[in-house]
Amino acid sequence: MSLLTPLFLLGLAGLALPILIHLTQRERRQVVKFPSLMFVRRIPYQSVRRRSIRNWLLLMVRLAALALVVFAFARPFFTGGDLGASVTGAREVVILLDRSYSMGYADRWDRAAAAAREVIDDLEAADRATIVLFASSAEIALRSTAERDRLLGALDVAAPGGGATRYAPALKVAAGVLGESSLPRREVVLISDFQRGGWRGEEGARLPAGATLTPVRIDGGDGPNLTATSVSLSRSTFSDQERVAVTASFVNRGTEPVPPRAVTLEVDGRVIGTAQVEADEAGAPSVTFDPFTVTGRTMRGTVRLADDALAADNVFHFVITPSEPVRVALVQRAAGPGADPYLAQALAIGDEPRFETTVRTPEALSDQDLARASVVLLVDAPVSTALARRLEAFVARGGGLMLATGPRSSWPDDVDLLPGVLAEPVDRTSGVAARVGAIEFAHPLFEPFRAPRSGDFTAARFYGYRSITAAPEADVLARFDAGSPALLERRAGQGRVLLWASTLDMSWSDLPLRPVYLPFVHRAMLHLSSYREPATWRTVGDVLDSTSAGDRVEAGLVALTPSGGRLSLDEEGAAVFELTEQGFYEIRVPQAPDAETQVTAANVDPAEADLTAMEPQELIAAALAVPSAEADAAASAELSPETREGSQRLWWFLLLAGVILLGIDTLVSNRLSRA
Incomplete structure (x- = not known):
């Protein structure tokens, strides 16, 4: 003493x-x-x-x-x-209760809630407790109170959600609560199934010095568990109507084979297909349903398995929308029988997405054609100043322009739009033909050709090309073997311009005969049109940017959650929100009932269905580890006479x-x- x-x-x-x-x-x-x-x-x-x-x-x-x-x-x-510490028994207790969807397996949630009630029942009169519900993020259900009735009430309304397990956010919230507490004893009780995928060794998830962490492991009940992991859509056209075939994929997360189980396909709440699926141990079966016709609106689809011990991963939601074609205005010297057949055929082959091509001559290209098109493909044609000005305005509004040069190509000097200045043609008909050498495979246009055996541009032979002097703000994406630019890009306003130094027909190269020709043309059109394949579904925990619905944020945009809640997206300019529930979200304008509704499907993370557990001691060791500087400070604080006397209050x-x-x-x- x-x-x-x-x-x-x-x-x-x-x-x-x-x-x-x-x-x-x-x-x-x-x-x-x-x-x-x-x-x-x-x-x-x-x-x-x-x-x-x-x-x-x-x-x-x-x-x-x-x-x-x-x-x-x-x-x-x-x-x-x-x-x-034993003199004063007052404790600050933080109950971390795992509410990820894996806690819905069998009776795990009931046992977890019972364990939390035991912790509350053991509280002394001077103790205070906080309930934190966590999955991929953490939420304080009730902060630091000694009222048992309120604690039990907060526990009664809690339920498993659709998120995946992440321990670091919960530990950080607990550390914040304990750091603000004035009580001498600080404890954390972690109630979870301790999934291996929920802990990644986060450095910042540490509790204050002197705190204790007590794990309560909820496990057991392992058995067959078939998880719906994804769906894929195969589109086709029949009698001028778009049809879609849905293929659902599954994974057996259990340690035993799964006997045949019923699986159904629902579209807009109506069952349109049924099948049977079975899986061996660790098997990954799939089921393809008969195709159906896509209507001219957003359709909601659901693949549903018969219930098992974990119901959350038996359902997979997705959205089906009519495919929007990429509209291309193909501008070339002749629009009739003398037109180049290769480009038109290459663009007609595309299905996902479709390319809708309008062939025009430079003189016949109208303002209506430009307003309708996403991309203008100009092939070996002279361009007047008036047309160049119109194309400049088209690109500034967000359109894409590609020039495939040839012997007749020209561009007015007083319109600064191209990524380079055209010079005289280079003749390689005699001697060795030119080939494409260096390529920027990191660029989105060439990224699909990056992998081995995905396309060889060096096989194409070029017998002529235009010498080009690159503009300072241009990017050279490909060069010929002699070092001259083969493909250049420049951003202008909201759009892009590509300049190809040779033709896209057989007049100057044999590129149309090479396997890379078709995907190269398709990738160029998709890149210039800024095409993004619409998301069929998203995962709970993703952040949805509602600005994709247009400028309607200013008009009182709201989001309806699967459980019926309403989120206002125009408060303080907020236009993004986290998907926290499984099901369909709707983004709409209440004041405009006729406006289009944006629908997003959210599914649980299939990785959460892997119930492989970790040892709680691994997490405890990391959460209670204190860096050396903090340990010295904590030791000094513990030996401080003022601190000890103030906590004991023997006087x-x-x-x-x-x-x-x-x-x-x-x-x-x-x-x-x-x-």
């Missing part, structure tokens, strides 16, 4: 006062009457025997009372490692005991004085 203010021990000298009081001679209070004594002198009667202490009990009470008061002012405290108990003894002294002394 130590003292915070030991100088107050000098007050122990005051213990001599009760002794002096007890040794003081007092006159008798009983008076014997005599005749007149006015002529007799009063002489004190002294007796050594009467100076001895007669009331030892009263003296001890007074000495003890004064000693306790002096020790109280000296502020004593215990220096033992754990003794100080209060000593002072209370002293006051009680002084009260006893008063009662006893009054009674003895009357005796």
